Amino acid sequence: MKYIVTALICFIILVLISSCRNDFGFTSSTGSLKFSQDTIYLDTVFSTIGSSTRTFKVYNRSNDDIVIPRVALAQGTNSKYRISVDGVPGQVFENVELLAKDSMFVFVETTVDIMDFTGDTEFLYEDTIEFDSGANLQKVALVTLIKDAVFLFPERDAEGIEETILLGTEEDGVRISGFFLDDNELIFTNEKPYVIYGFAGVPPNKTLAINPGARIHFHSQSGIIVARDGTLKVNGALSTTEELENEVIFEGDRLEPLYDDVAGQWAAIWLTAGSINHEINYATIKNASVGIIMDSFNNASNGATLKINNSKVFNSSNTALLGTTASIEATNSIFHNSGQSAVVARLGGDYNFNNCTISNYWNGSFRQDPTLLISNAIPNTEFTADLTAANFTNCIIYGDRNLELALLDDGTSTFNFKFENSLLRFNDSSNSFDGIPAYDFSNINLYNQCILNVDPLFEEVAAFKLRIDNTGGANGIGDPASVTATDISGTTRSTSTVSGEGPDAGSFESSDLSGS
Incomplete structure (x- = not known):
C-alpha cells in the first residue's frame, strides 16, 4: 500500500510540473505553413457593394505546436479587405497558435469604392495576407475585380x-x-x-x-x-x-x-x-x-x-x-x-x-x-x-x-x-x-x-x-408560310415544304447535337 501511495504522489508531482510550463510546448513558426490556396479571387463586385465571404485554410503539417508571430493584411488599416482568423475579426493578429497536424480557417471579404482609386469603369483591387515576417514570411494574395456602375x-x-x-x-x-x-x-x-x-x-x-x-x-x-x-x-x-x-x-x-x-x-x-x-x-x-x-x-x-x-x-x-x-x-x-x-x-x-x-x-x-x-x-x-x-x-x-x-x-x-x-x-x-x-x-x-x-x-x-436536335419532335414540323425567316440565333430557317425537311417549331432551328 505504501508503494501505491508513493507512486501516486510522484505522478501528481509530474502533472503539476508539466502544467506549470508557460508555453505549452509551442515553438515559433519556421515559414513552413501550407495553404489551401495561395491566391484568393473574390468574385467581381460592384463598387460600394460588399463581396461574398471567401474562405481558405492554413495548415501546420509539422509535428510541433507552433506560434505564428504575426498575421496581417499588408496594407494594414488602410486595406479595404476584412479578414477573420479562426473566428476572430481584425486586420493584424499576433502570436496565433496552431497545433501540430492541425489547421485554421481564414475568412476574407471586401467593399471598395472605385472612386477612391481610379476613374476607370473597372480595376483590380489587390492586397496580401502576410504570415510571419523576415526570412519566414509567407503570403496569400487577394484579388478582386471592382466594376463601376x-x-x-x-x-x-x-x-x-x-x-x-x-x-x-x-x-x-x-x-x-x-x-x-x-x-x-x-x-x-x-x-x-x-x-x-x-x-x-x-x-x-x-x-x-x-x-x-x-x-x-x-x-x-x-x-x-x-x-x-x-x-x-x-x-x-x-x-x-x-x-x-x-x-x-x-x-x-x-x-x-x-x-x-x-x-x-x-x-x-x-x-x-x-x-x-x-x-x-x-x-x-x-x-x-x-x-x-x-x-x-x-x-x-x-x-x-x-x-x-x-x-x-x-x-x-x-x-x-x-x-x-x-x-x-x-x-x-x-x-x-x-x-x-x-x-x-x-x-x-x-x-x-x-x-x-x-x-x-x-x-x-x-x-x-x-x-x-x-x-x-x-x-x-x-x-x-x-x-x-x-x-x-x-x-x-x-x-x-x-x-x-x-x-x-x-x-x-x-x-x-x-x-x-x-x-x-x-x-x-x-x-x-x-x-x-x-x-x-x-x-x-x-x-x-x-x-x-x-x-x-x-x-x-x-x-x-x-x-x-434534328431528330427531336419539333424537327421539320413548322409551317413554311408562317415561320420567322431566321431563328433567335440568326440562323436562316428552312423553306422546304417536304415533310420532315421543313422549318422547325420553337425558337431555334434544329442541328445535329450528337457531337456537342
Missing part, C-alpha cells in the same frame, strides 16, 4: 423617409419602395452597368429606352415599373459572340458565380395597366421572381401592347411571363424554367406567339402548374374577361410533367385559342380529359398539324441551352 435608388427626405411609388389611388392604393426616373435617366447605355434599388419607375407619357449591350442589375425586391401611358423600349440586337455584346441583360446585382442560377433574386419588369407600346428585342431576363408582368390594356386596335422578339426569360421563381387581360405578341422567344407556369395568359386578352419555346424543367421545388396556362377567368374569383385570341404557331410547349398545358374556360366568356404546327406535351395517361372539347386534339380548328409527346431533345435544359 450607375446606381439608381429611392432618395430619402430630411426625416429619413424613403421615396415610394403609389400603385392605385391615395384612398385604396399601396406604396412600394421606388422612384420615378428623371428625364436625363430615361436612356440606359452600355457604358456602365446599372444597379437598381427599389423599383425604377417610367413616368406617364415617358419612354425608357435601353440601348444594345446595356446591363441592368437589380437588388433584392427591385425592378422596373412602367406607369399608365408610359413605354419601355428594349433595343437589343443580335450578338456574334458568347459575350452577348449587343444583347440587353437583366439580372440580379450579385456577380459571383454562386448566384448565376439562383431564381428570385429580384422582383420583376412590371408593365402596369394602361402602359403602352412596349417592345423587348434581344434581351435576356433571368433569375427574377416574375420576369415580365403585363397588366390589362386600354385598346389593342393599334397592335399588341407588348411585343417580345428574339428574347429569353429564364429561371423565374414564379412565372416568366404573366399577362392579365393583356395584348402580347411574341416571336422567336424562350420562356424557360419557372417555379410555377412559365407563361400565364389569364383573365382573357389577346395573345399571339410564333416560333416560341415555352418549357419547364424546374427542380428548385415541387411544381404543380403546367408550363402554359390560358384562362378567361381567375379561379376562385368573380373576375372573367373575353379571351379574344390565344394563337400559338410553330411553338414548342414542353416540360418534364405529363400535362404541360392547361385551358381554363369559365363557360361564359369568349374563349378563342388555336395551336398550329406545334409540339405539345400532354400525356393524359389516365384519360381524365376525355370528352372535354378544349382538349380534343383531333379538332383541326383547335389543333392543326400538332405533334404530341415527342421529346424535342433540348441541348441541356439545366444550363438553359434550348437548341434542339
Whole structure:
C-alpha cells in the first residue's frame, strides 16, 4: 500500500510540473505553413457593394505546436479587405497558435469604392495576407475585380423617409419602395452597368429606352415599373459572340458565380395597366421572381401592347411571363424554367406567339402548374374577361410533367385559342380529359398539324441551352408560310415544304447535337 501511495504522489508531482510550463510546448513558426490556396479571387463586385465571404485554410503539417508571430493584411488599416482568423475579426493578429497536424480557417471579404482609386469603369483591387515576417514570411494574395456602375435608388427626405411609388389611388392604393426616373435617366447605355434599388419607375407619357449591350442589375425586391401611358423600349440586337455584346441583360446585382442560377433574386419588369407600346428585342431576363408582368390594356386596335422578339426569360421563381387581360405578341422567344407556369395568359386578352419555346424543367421545388396556362377567368374569383385570341404557331410547349398545358374556360366568356404546327406535351395517361372539347386534339380548328409527346431533345435544359436536335419532335414540323425567316440565333430557317425537311417549331432551328 505504501508503494501505491508513493507512486501516486510522484505522478501528481509530474502533472503539476508539466502544467506549470508557460508555453505549452509551442515553438515559433519556421515559414513552413501550407495553404489551401495561395491566391484568393473574390468574385467581381460592384463598387460600394460588399463581396461574398471567401474562405481558405492554413495548415501546420509539422509535428510541433507552433506560434505564428504575426498575421496581417499588408496594407494594414488602410486595406479595404476584412479578414477573420479562426473566428476572430481584425486586420493584424499576433502570436496565433496552431497545433501540430492541425489547421485554421481564414475568412476574407471586401467593399471598395472605385472612386477612391481610379476613374476607370473597372480595376483590380489587390492586397496580401502576410504570415510571419523576415526570412519566414509567407503570403496569400487577394484579388478582386471592382466594376463601376450607375446606381439608381429611392432618395430619402430630411426625416429619413424613403421615396415610394403609389400603385392605385391615395384612398385604396399601396406604396412600394421606388422612384420615378428623371428625364436625363430615361436612356440606359452600355457604358456602365446599372444597379437598381427599389423599383425604377417610367413616368406617364415617358419612354425608357435601353440601348444594345446595356446591363441592368437589380437588388433584392427591385425592378422596373412602367406607369399608365408610359413605354419601355428594349433595343437589343443580335450578338456574334458568347459575350452577348449587343444583347440587353437583366439580372440580379450579385456577380459571383454562386448566384448565376439562383431564381428570385429580384422582383420583376412590371408593365402596369394602361402602359403602352412596349417592345423587348434581344434581351435576356433571368433569375427574377416574375420576369415580365403585363397588366390589362386600354385598346389593342393599334397592335399588341407588348411585343417580345428574339428574347429569353429564364429561371423565374414564379412565372416568366404573366399577362392579365393583356395584348402580347411574341416571336422567336424562350420562356424557360419557372417555379410555377412559365407563361400565364389569364383573365382573357389577346395573345399571339410564333416560333416560341415555352418549357419547364424546374427542380428548385415541387411544381404543380403546367408550363402554359390560358384562362378567361381567375379561379376562385368573380373576375372573367373575353379571351379574344390565344394563337400559338410553330411553338414548342414542353416540360418534364405529363400535362404541360392547361385551358381554363369559365363557360361564359369568349374563349378563342388555336395551336398550329406545334409540339405539345400532354400525356393524359389516365384519360381524365376525355370528352372535354378544349382538349380534343383531333379538332383541326383547335389543333392543326400538332405533334404530341415527342421529346424535342433540348441541348441541356439545366444550363438553359434550348437548341434542339434534328431528330427531336419539333424537327421539320413548322409551317413554311408562317415561320420567322431566321431563328433567335440568326440562323436562316428552312423553306422546304417536304415533310420532315421543313422549318422547325420553337425558337431555334434544329442541328445535329450528337457531337456537342
